[in-house]
Amino acid sequence: MKRIIISGSKGKFSESLTRYFESKGYRIWQPGDPLDMFVYIIEPAGTEDESINMDFDYDDLLQKHENIALDMLKETSNSLNLFRDMDKARLCYVNSVRSSVNRAADFSGGYDRMISAACNMAIRIMFNRLRPLGYTFRVFAAQDFKSPKESSYAAEYFMTDRSLEEEEPLIRSDENRLVMRDMYEEEIPW
């Protein structure tokens, strides 16, 4: 039986993701258990259907930065030594399609997307550090955090291995690229 930690935002996405993983035989990690998969859900409040305007609440943004971006780092850090098998240790993140800097203009959403984007940078730095040690990474770009369908697609993405050719140069293996994919497996540019 595989053990999983699902951390971060505690909304509907987390609930349906948990149910889906349980339906696939995963169990929520308990102290003392070995860990197989770590999931962190990055969902800044107010990212949906919010038009851009410069009505900043700086204290709120600072709070979100601490509660989301820095919390993600802390939670990930705490999980690293819980994995039992480094070859199968997987770190997974659910972010929003709105976190894409390249496609910032294509989506609605407010300035708290700055925090979502910063999280992607943090994941990238972790990938650079941890992938050589064996950890694998997934970043899922959600469009609708209320959609059970999307959460199930995210779970399938997290559970599925990517191509990996150990003897080939790094670039030959999809597992050695950090990308963000949406529910249709399309890569969302950073």
Place this chain on the structure above:
Amino acid sequence: MRTILITGADRGVGLGLTTVFLEAGWIVFAGQYMPQWKELEELYHKYPETLHIVDLDVSKGESVQNCYDIVSDKVGHLDILVSNAGIVGSLGDIFDLQGLDKGMNAFNVNTLGSFRMVQTFLPLIDREVSMKRLCFVSSEAGSISVCHRKDGFTYPMSKTALNMGVKLLFKELRPKGFTFRLYHPGWVRSYMSGKKNTSGTYEPIETARSAFEQFTSDSPREDVLFLHDNENITWPF
């Protein structure tokens, strides 16, 4: 005469920018955070008519507002706002995170500081006589696509956040006639870590001269937001 406000003007790239804009005959408002650094004062003796040194801490709304009150008392508009003030930061290694407060400070200064400035000074820039140009000193460190770092999270995260924010600002203000510059100064022998970095590639004044060209020249593609470095090379986001 053209007018410009530069944040973080005490030393490094900010001081270099202040110098080259003064040399070019601009009226410069130089945001001063560290009065113990005397270079700005020395520059004032050379340009007493056109250099205005203003206390400014971009991490504090009250300080930004005080700065606005001083500047708006002296001039009717600003042509260019340069958001340059920045600090280093680190959380160390993912296995041993340290100093989470530094993460907050970097985000507050490097990211939110720029937006405090834009938001507060917009009335002075959104004038018919103004160039309406917003310039942001960012960094390749904010580029996720080509990130090579394995630790030290806070500075890169703050610059990625800045790039995202400027993208959103561009979407909002470009249709209103504003133009934008997002600038990576290169590896500068600056003082960001507290003491002068002697292993950088460029002296601050070198990258400041390059920035001057980019900040003051018009582009045939003002409808595209680029991240350009001091050699005018484009970086990905």
